Amino acid sequence: MRFASPPKGRFDMSNQVTLQTVADRVGVSRTTVSNAYNRPNELGAALRERILQAAAELGYRGPDAAARMLRSGHMGAIGLLFTEDLRFVFTDPDTTSFMQGVAETSALSGTGLTLLPAPPGVALSGTAVDSAAVDGHIVFSVADGDPALESVLSRNQPVVVVDEPDLGNRASFVGIDDRAGARLAAQHLLDLGHTHLAVLLGRLTSETRSGHVGTDRERTATMRIARERIAGYRSAVVDAGLDETSLVLWEAGGNDPDSARRAAVDLIEAHPTVTGLLCFNDQIAIGASQAGQLVGRHIPDDLSLVGFDDVPRALTWDPPLTTIRQPLVDKGRVAADLLLKEIHGGPPRRAILPIELVVRASTAPPLARVD
Amino acid sequence: MRFASPPKGRFDMSNQVTLQTVADRVGVSRTTVSNAYNRPNELGAALRERILQAAAELGYRGPDAAARMLRSGHMGAIGLLFTEDLRFVFTDPDTTSFMQGVAETSALSGTGLTLLPAPPGVALSGTAVDSAAVDGHIVFSVADGDPALESVLSRNQPVVVVDEPDLGNRASFVGIDDRAGARLAAQHLLDLGHTHLAVLLGRLTSETRSGHVGTDRERTATMRIARERIAGYRSAVVDAGLDETSLVLWEAGGNDPDSARRAAVDLIEAHPTVTGLLCFNDQIAIGASQAGQLVGRHIPDDLSLVGFDDVPRALTWDPPLTTIRQPLVDKGRVAADLLLKEIHGGPPRRAILPIELVVRASTAPPLARVD
DNA sequence: ATCAATTACTGAATCGATACAGTAACTTTC
DNA sequence: GAAAGTTACTGTATCGATTCAGTAATTGAT
Known part of the structure; x- marks a missing residue:
């Protein structure tokens, strides 16, 4: 499904409340209002209070996400790439446990989590996979040379690969032995x-x-x-x-x-x-x-x-x-953590998580058999 | 966890390839390159081919998401709000089935899907929940008057509520009887x-x-x-x-x-x-x-x-x-569908899905008992 | 052959916020 | 009390793409 009509844009500009509106109301510069939100200790507490107050009165919801992204270059979100069928993704306990870990860590850091499903046989171009507004990607268990993976790598942003493939030093890695x-x-x-x-x-x-x-x-x-x-x-x-x-x-x-x-x-x-x-x-x-x-x-x-x-x-x-x-949940946490650190300037890393044999009741010595 | 250092922005502008770069290379205006991507039939096929070719050679990955968002006002993504604990969200079969439906439909339309976890007791301000770059929200089974819901509603974007609460004509609704x-x-x-x-x-x-x-x-x-x-x-x-x-x-x-x-x-x-x-x-x-x-x-x-x-x-x-x-999966599909339609200018709607009694083996007449 | 309509493109304005250089006022130091 | 430092702000350039008004060239209608 593709929509013929573009979505309604921001073209009812009439009563758009922007940083400038708030600035005018308070009688300060745009920059100062921006600082009130993003750098609280760059301005006096009283002024900051006045600004936030005015913003609330005007119904200003804080800096526009798109404008901030364009100027600052950071998106405040990470992408999670899957190449499996969606039916599988949301049913498989390994995958959902992993997602839980990723979601926990990204939520704690206030970062958004964008799902990027790229099931085989579906064209990538124009989809979220190659144009999502994210600062980096977690790639979950993908086959060697998958086109969606290539697309993600070509964005020149931090990438954390989980389990497979092993890209060597082209990307961070989280997995087990x-x-x-x-x-x-x-x-x-x-x-x-x-x-x-x-x-x-x-x-x-x-x-x-x-x-x-x-x-x-x-x-x-x-x-x-x-x-x-x-x-x-x-x-x-x-x-x-x-x-x-x-x-x-x-x-x-x-x-x-x-x-x-x-x-x-x-x-x-x-x-x-x-x-x-x-x-x-x-x-x-x-x-x-x-x-x-x-x-x-x-x-x-x-x-x-x-x-x-x-x-x-x-x-x-x-x-x-x-x-x-x-x-599994830790794997998600660690993957998100490595990615966030790398986005904030850290180096790529490799994390190998521990494994353990758990003996329960599905194994026993073979019955003696007459061959 | 909050990061002290801001993420590395887009400040290595040196070899940024933009629309302009491509335009210069081909010898056309920025607008024409933009059209080559977004309105293919506004320019000749041959020129379009040349432009795409040049873009590929320059390693241009298509229009920058943030800039497009800022100018066009549409984000190409929808948000999915949960207020349950994340452990529950990814474990509960109802929730994951629903998510599957949403993911299927949004993937088909090329729309991104951003997860917005707002578990109780976690502050909202500054998190993805109140600043995510999305065109609308699906709210999944939330208690009356939840603050995260209020935050979403205050954005004045299309909202589809699933199951609860019933906001009357304040938002579209998907549920059952x-x-x-x-x-x-x-x-x-x-x-x-x-x-x-x-x-x-x-x-x-x-x-x-x-x-x-x-x-x-x-x-x-x-x-x-x-x-x-x-x-x-x-x-x-x-x-x-x-x-x-x-x-x-x-x-x-x-x-x-x-x-x-x-x-x-x-x-x-x-x-x-x-x-x-x-x-x-x-x-x-x-x-x-x-x-x-x-x-x-x-x-x-x-x-x-x-x-x-x-x-x-x-x-x-x-x-x-x-x-x-x-x-359940249909519920997700329908919710995403209603939201996408509303984002593209459609009216709010209500969808009530069918239910059915399925008799299996966990019910039987009560045993006669001596009272 | 003329006027109108269509096609294919250009240039300038714009989206809203942030980065950064600059400055005035105020504080500290010896 | 002059130099140096700090605090709290302002003004302007900029991010990269899209929109929209406009123009030149081409096609179609009468």
């Missing part, structure tokens, strides 16, 4: 005695694809996190002396439980000897657990499940999920 | 044969309070929806010939399952004869169902539960919830 986290998850299953593991991933690229992941597909992965976690899972398997190729990689086609459930059914059918399933996140693990129920596999006796993230539901799910905890 | 919905819910329980009903509300005011709601407390309610629903529940009870005072009103102190669970335990203890519980929304019903389990009441045999909203989880919950469905 995904490889180590994945390794921790796999190690846990290996320690329990599992020898037949599989990985159930959400997506390797921004396109939806599901099913077995061969080396060809793996090589095309544009999601950094997926690549890192695969490397982590694999390194634990290799170090345990198992054959690297014995680690089955399977793609769900989405990070939601429904996609995961469907994919897990196929995976279990194709690889019935697998007893330990490494899930890309808790939503995937939830789907996998539903799949287990569907195909008659008891969790954890017939199939152990390790999630990732430790979303609130991981604790209340039946069975409660063993998972790798990462501080 | 809450009274009818509540009536439908109560009627369903009455039809099943229940004679001892209670209402478990989230909150009647923006302050947190839990426990029995007497007439005094009821009279102070500042949340319109709560008042309407109470009236609806009560009207069904009265029309069924039951004593109006037999309808127990109980406040949970929050719209989350945890608050509801705790409150429901107390409620059941205080009023053990109640067999039908009218829950303010599905989150409350989920909490109540957990409470039922805690105190050994089987749902629906020992206690029937009716929710409200029909969030996705209502279907997958055990037992699946009987509820009043309202189109």
Whole structure:
């Protein structure tokens, strides 16, 4: 939808109250009124009081945002870029927790938060994504080379990338050690005695694809996190002396439980000897657990499940999920904090947040089986 | 947190590329370049191509947002005001579904979406809430007379209020017939044969309070929806010939399952004869169902539960919830749509969305009991 | 062939506020 | 009591783009 008629502008200038109006009323200069709002200690308290008083009487609401932005060059807002489908953005607990953290920190600093949805396949030009009035951007988990990311980077403003991609020194970064986290998850299953593991991933690229992941597909992965976690899972398997190729990689086609459930059914059918399933996140693990129920596999006796993230539901799910905890809300807070600091002149930084294996009831030693 | 140092402004003017730069390069006037971006059919296609080409070469990213805003008076963004705690905003399925709808519609129209969190007890002045660069506001479910709402209204821009309060002709409105919905819910329980009903509300005011709601407390309610629903529940009870005072009103102190669970335990203890519980929304019903389990009441045999909203989880919950469905995502879409239309010169409107009783497994006739 | 209408462009004024240099009045210092 | 410093203000240039009145060139109508 694009509107034919432009929005009503500021063209009823008749009774516009501006800084000048207030200045005239009080009998001071425009500058002094501006200072009354922005630099309270550059003028006497009594005068300031008189000015604010007059402003209130005239119904003046404070300096016009657009004019201030133009002159001062700062927008008082940060942008939050997503490239996922909006249905996903507002449903996925990882994403909403992250947003909560960002919103908390930006609200505390009095900074506005502008959402910049750039779902795949929608043109960017003329949208908020390339013209939003913001001082910097947080980019949340985007595939390598995404056009929306390029657009954001070309604005030459501070950017904080969260999770992926890793732009090196082109932008600040907030994330975790995904490889180590994945390794921790796999190690846990290996320690329990599992020898037949599989990985159930959400997506390797921004396109939806599901099913077995061969080396060809793996090589095309544009999601950094997926690549890192695969490397982590694999390194634990290799170090345990198992054959690297014995680690089955399977793609769900989405990070939601429904996609995961469907994919897990196929995976279990194709690889019935697998007893330990490494899930890309808790939503995937939830789907996998539903799949287990569907195909008659008891969790954890017939199939152990390790999630990732430790979303609130991981604790209340039946069975409660063993998972790798990462501080999602903090991630949002830290991202906003780094961005705000950088906007105010600080240097770009990298923040790696801690992770932790949380053992609950979705993992157990494999049942002894007659091979 | 407030930053001492102002953000770095636009004071490295050295190699700023502006409309003028592009105009000089091509050898046309500033106006023509502006037209190339904003009014493509006001100039020849070939010239337009040359201009865009030159802009690309110069790395010009299109008209500066702040300058455009100042001159044209329109911001290209809408604000979304919340007064709930941010933890709640991003966790509550009603709210996130609504946000999804708003985000979808604003993204489609190329309009930015600025989040304006105004949790209680945080000063407004100087924050994004009273100075955000937006063309209008959507106000989501706010208590009567909230200061953030007043601040938004004083900007003399289009406002769409969702659910509450009802400002009459001071603002556009999107909501449902809450009274009818509540009536439908109560009627369903009455039809099943229940004679001892209670209402478990989230909150009647923006302050947190839990426990029995007497007439005094009821009279102070500042949340319109709560008042309407109470009236609806009560009207069904009265029309069924039951004593109006037999309808127990109980406040949970929050719209989350945890608050509801705790409150429901107390409620059941205080009023053990109640067999039908009218829950303010599905989150409350989920909490109540957990409470039922805690105190050994089987749902629906020992206690029937009716929710409200029909969030996705209502279907997958055990037992699946009987509820009043309202189109939450649509509500967001409609709100954004009304606001955009009003910004573009349309009149204020009221939209009342449809509701529907969805009968699932959380309600059943009361067990015959020996009184 | 003439006048009117349309198209494609230009130049100047303007939006409202902020930055910055400048200044008058007042205070401190020795 | 003169020089130096501080405080509290003013005046002007400026931010970058859009609007609008106007003009020259082209097309169309009669």
